[in-house]
Amino acid sequence: MLKKTILGVFAFAAVALGGAMVQAAEEYPHTDQQDWSFAGIFGTYDQNQLRRGFQVYREVCSSCHGLEYISFRNLHEEGGPEYSEDQVRALAAEYTVADEMAEGGEREGVPADRWPNPFPSEQIAAEANGGKAPPDLSLMAKARGIHMDFPWWVFNYFTAYQEAGADYIYNLLTSYEEAPEGVEVAPGLHYNEYFSGHFIAMGPPLSDGIVSYADEATPETLEQYSLDVAAFLQWTADPHMVSRKSTGFLVILFLVALSVLMYLVKRRIWRDAH
Ligand code: HEC
Numbered sequence: 001m002l003k004k005t006i007l008g009v010f011a012f013a014a015v016a017l018g019g020a021m022v023q024a025a026e027e028y029p030h031t032d033q034q035d036w037s038f039a040g041i042f043g044t045y046d047q048n049q050l051r052r053g054f055q056v057y058r059e060v061c062s063s064c065h066g067l068e069y070i071s072f073r074n075l076h077e078e079g080g081p082e083y084s085e086d087q088v089r090a091l092a093a094e095y096t097v098a099d100e101m102a103e104g105g106e107r108e109g110v111p112a113d114r115w116p117n118p119f120p121s122e123q124i125a126a127e128a129n130g131g132k133a134p135p136d137l138s139l140m141a142k143a144r145g146i147h148m149d150f151p152w153w154v155f156n157y158f159t160a161y162q163e164a165g166a167d168y169i170y171n172l173l174t175s176y177e178e179a180p181e182g183v184e185v186a187p188g189l190h191y192n193e194y195f196s197g198h199f200i201a202m203g204p205p206l207s208d209g210i211v212s213y214a215d216e217a218t219p220e221t222l223e224q225y226s227l228d229v230a231a232f233l234q235w236t237a238d239p240h241m242v243s244r245k246s247t248g249f250l251v252i253l254f255l256v257a258l259s260v261l262m263y264l265v266k267r268r269i270w271r272d273a274h
Pocket of ligand 1: 056057060061062063064065129132133134135137140144169172173199200201202203205206229
């Protein structure tokens with residue numbers, strides 16, 4: 001009797017869970033999770049990928065999106081794309097930045113300057129993009145995530161999964177499609193299978209071949225560009241990840257050693273207390 005009841009409860013739970021998962025799967029699009037070099041507790045950024053991603057950002061995305069929290073000199077710092085100081089100085093000098101102190105209110109950029117916003121104001125940015133201003137991308141990889149059904153997200157605690165922002169950006173960029181039959185897309189909007197609500201004011205920014213990579217072995221495809229720019233945006237959102245992970249590892253190692261030591265001390269102190 002008891003066995004039957006327990007079995008019944010399990011069967012009910014399984015059906016309910018299954019039902020909830022099917023329903024959730026219908027509401028949320030499927031996410032293609034990628035193998036990022038920065039995944040896991042020992043993962044680090046792939047410098048070549050960051051450089052390619054920066055190139056994609058600069059040649060394509062930067063005409064609409066700013067990187068408010070990134071200064072030119074960050075591109076030189078350890079753990080990032082690590083351009084040389086001269087390269088960064090030359091890059092900054094290609095841009096004109098607003099400066100009240102300068103003659104005419106503008107001057108050549110220097111490494112300490114923030115990445116210049118492509119639009120002078122949010123309102124103008126919105127007007128140029130069908131009413132929606134392109135959001136700043138510096139922290140986008142932290143601001144977005146992916147949907148996971150229970151119980152899958154529980155595993156994230158064990159795998160240290162923190163690449164949801166990069167996965168989101170990759171999936172967004174690769175999910176532009178023809179709208180399904182019978183679905184009207186208003187002028188200025190585009191159909192994107194992954195975007196919440198599906199109608200996005202950003203047209204598909206990437207397509208095969210639009211950015212030329214110096215390294216000929218890297219494919220010049222929508223897929224590769226999306227991976228690279230998503231990795232770059234993960235770096236802009238978390239530039240100190242590499243040093244954070246290695247410090248974290250040392251701290252844990254230290255705590256483990258300390259615990260062993262403390263246990264031995266305790267054994268010694270209590271040795272004669274029977
Ligand atoms: C022609 C202008 C333009 C270009 C170029 C462009 N974007 Fe956008 N982007 C927009 C606009 C406008 C929005 C706001 C869309 C909305 O909310 O409907 C947006 C939104 C986004 C979002 C946020 C989506 C969300 O979840 O809210 C991301 C991420 C993004 N763009 C990434 C990129 C990347 C990466 C590139 C370069 C490969 C790029 N964009 C190039 C105009 C642009």
